[in-house]
Amino acid sequence: MxxxxxxxxxxxxxxxxxxxxxxxxxxxxxxxxxxxxxxxxxxxxxxxxxxxxxxxxxxxxxxxxxxxxxxxxxxxxxxxxxxxxxxxxxxxxxxxxxxxxxxxxxxxxxxxxxxxxxxxxxxxxxxxxxxxxxxxxxxxxxxxxxxxLPVIASRSLGEQQAKRQALREENQRLRLLATERDRIAQALHDDLGQSFSLIALKAEVAQKFMEKDLAKTKEQLEQIANESRNDLKLVRQIVRDLKNETLIQALHEASEKLKQAKIVLLVENETSAMNWKQEVQQIFARNINEAVTNAIRHSQADIFTVIFNEDEYNYQVIIKDNGTGFSLKEKQDSFGIIGMKQRIERVSGTSSFEAKNGTQITLTIPKKKGTEN
CATH class of the missing domain: 1.20.1440 (de novo design (two linked rop proteins))
Known part of the structure; x- marks a missing residue:
């Protein structure tokens, strides 16, 4: 009942x-x-x-x-x-x-x-x-x-509410991006800064031992070499993290692009998705970027919505706009849509594309080994 x-x-x-x-x-x-x-x-x-x-x-x-x-x-x-x-x-x-x-x-x-x-x-x-x-x-x-009058008044009110919501979400996104930049800067200062200081100190010690004790000089040089290799691994890891696009970065870029096209971005359950595994975030981020590009080029929409869902078994992202939708032939022939499906299928996920007063894309990735938190 x-x-x-x-x-x-x-x-x-x-x-x-x-x-x-x-x-x-x-x-x-x-x-x-x-x-x-x-x-x-x-x-x-x-x-x-x-x-x-x-x-x-x-x-x-x-x-x-x-x-x-x-x-x-x-x-x-x-x-x-x-x-x-x-x-x-x-x-x-x-x-x-x-x-x-x-x-x-x-x-x-x-x-x-x-x-x-x-x-x-x-x-x-x-x-x-x-x-x-x-x-x-x-x-x-x-x-x-x-x-x-209600038709005009409610339309105007709805548009203003959507813009205010989008602005709040973008401000939150910028704060999270600033926090991430601060974290990277702190890691560079704490890890690499101290390591470089130690390398410089060991180099000075090795220089002093060079003419008096070759064994100690060799020991210091070996320590410098090991420390340098560790630092190189750390730098590569940081660069890798910077190259891996997060959902925050994707949504921030999407907001900027959509704003130029006079399309409002609305996001639901964004905070919970920030804790998803990096691999999952990257796949969804690329598909969101593709969907944004398609919406700007073809949809004639003025609202673009991204909804993040998660249950015991799956991660899910629903991407929709209120534009003109697409025909079946366009769906089959679009390289962008083919690319989106292939990214999801590589991790045994599923995707669906529907025209419901616009376009709705549903992307699901299972929480299997390799994609679990």
Missing amino acids: KKFLRTQILFPQYLGLAPYFWLIFMLPAFSVITDIQGMAKYFWLAVIVVYIKIYRDCFMTAKHFSLRVSIQLVIDMTFAFVFNYIFLFVFTSFLIGSFPVSKKVFKRLLWTFYLALGVSLSWILYIVYTGTTKIDIFEIALLILSPA
């Missing part, structure tokens, strides 16, 4: 109580059908229930979003023409504005919404002025603006 409520009835938990509060404004829609008698009343009641279900499902999945909005608009217009009730449009208005679709899709939905709203308002105003009902200018303004 709990599973059914969570998957079919309740709104997502991340939305809190706000959706339930807004459903209070659905009560007037129920009131307009109270005077209807017989089976017709149950029909219109079912229509409202279906409307609420469609509205709720839009927050659960991006699949068929445009179709759901179209069905809502049909019901909005039906209530306007049959009951002269315009305020169902408020829900569709808020939904279109708050959903993270690309600018192209948003514009198409926006003009469709305003066309449906305009036709419905024209009908209601015609009924008002040809009937006996009196209405003043303020009521007309309320009638027009209350369904028309």
